[in-house]
Amino acid sequence: MSKIAFIFSGQGSQYVGMGKELYDNSDIVKETFKEASEVLGFSVEDLCFSSTEEELNKTENTQVAMVTMCTAISRYLKSIGIEPSMTAGLSLGEYSALVTSGVLDFKVAVDLVRKRGTYMTQAVEQGKGAMSAVIGMERDAVEEVLKVGREKGIVEIANLNCPKQIVISGEKEAVEYAAGLLSEAGAKKVIPLKVSGPFHSTMMKSASEKLHNDLKNIEFKTFKIPVISNYTAKYFENESIVENLRMQVMSSVLWEDSVKFMIEEGCNTFVEIGPKNTLSAFVKKIDRGVNVYNVEDLTSLEKLTKGLEG
Template identity: 40%
Template sequence: MMKTAFLFAGQGSQHKGMGEDLYRDYEEFRQVYDNAETDFDLKKMCFEDENGLLSKTRYTQPCMVAFAAGVSAILKKLGIKADMMAGLSLGEYSALCASGVFDEKTVIRLAAFRGDAMTKAAEGVDSAMTAVMGLGRQELQSCVDEAEGLGVVSICNDNCPGQLVIGGEKAAVSAAAEFAKNRGAKRCVPLNVSGPFHTSLMESAGDELEKYFENLDFGNEKVPVVFNLTGKELLPDQTIPELLKGQVKSGVKMTDSLNYMLDKGVRRFVEIGPGKALTGFVKRCAKEKQIDDIECYTVETSEDIEALASSWS
């Protein structure tokens, strides 16, 4: 049988109306949303977003994780299973929920706490994040090293070959982007984000998460999760809390994670959205490795689930 991986989207792909048809059509999805414990109206935020708050980190994170948990519950009911899982940044929490480490209520509460901790860590920092296209990691790292005299800057996402993201303090990020252009980067695109995520400026968020984890029950993975911090599965000398603490203040190794799965024989990838960014990353990694027998599915709507179920074997 073809090996399958579930990939869970990260912050940035949220949008008004996400999950509305799934809530209407699937009892499993409704249960996740109706049982969620949030200090705001989860359904109203996802479906209507009247005040444009969905893009703010403290709301985005629990909403995205609730969406993913609802979709995972539907797929479980339909008997659609994975051999491996991974998520982009916040999506790692969704992967851990789907794997059995957290239940739905716990992971939504945890995502809300993480969103608050990251928001607080970003307060008072003149920050920026910029996507850099068409430059290798080593070349970009030299640009980052050159700009460090102006402030904190680092590679915070290694998404796929030819697509990296730098983040940190605005002046240093801008300088690193200019250096990257001079060294042949095809494009440098500033990202609309509210903090310097996955950089050392998130140190306090990591500390807050560490304290929160002390009173949290972590179950065992029923399906292996490939972690952002290492690009590999959990090793015997590692713990999930320490990997999650490190993840929030360190670069996301998505390229390594996808290559690891491809090397393990995964050929079918199911992106649990909203969005299709991870599917693009998979295709880029597979092309680089000259693998052409992959299948990719995106799951965001009821129609997507029906299409996946009808093709599943």
């Protein structure tokens, strides 16, 4: 019997119009967007479906748009009988996972990620930080090179996405210097990312501290579905939720390790919820033997339902 994991997209895969087809065809999706709009005091439908890329790509906007869309699709899947055995999300996607697990109220999550996005934007002056994707090097080799790169400032591993695909983050000069060193050391590609800050680095410490103050005041419920943490690549425990979410903002995202853990726990079907198929590609590079689906519209939903029936 299939053991299904829902995995939720993070920031960076958003686009104007995402989720519109499912919104037009599902009352549950419409209701989810309505709830988010009521909390925030503006139309999340307009933000997702008719705003500009520039507006949607503002971190504080991206985060609420993604969590709303992902939660809406998760609710829809549950309504038609597709339930996960476990769940996880990449960075921001972790909040959608926690909502799906029942431990975090959706309306609370929407308000929280709006603040999280604002704190992350405020943490580092625009242009001072940078991130780059490193293709074709093992994590140990990358870390060795970064030790030299730190001569120019802060540069750290931000994401361990899948084998030989790693993201680095930190001060702009140090990241650029490290990029040159990594290329010399054998990286196939080092690609600068279009981001508004050095996420998942210690430069996000002030954002982490502000978020911590909010997290301490939230009532977390009991897990109905297990969630795997970005910070530990193990199951969340109720007593560690606040600390894990605090540290997640300024620590490496252990995505490859998280997927391997889910597979070890018996998961053989991964359903990526959210726009595009970034996480699906990562999962297939980690283990080609598992089933992988992405759901963001009616066509991809049909592929999932047929795949599960088969």
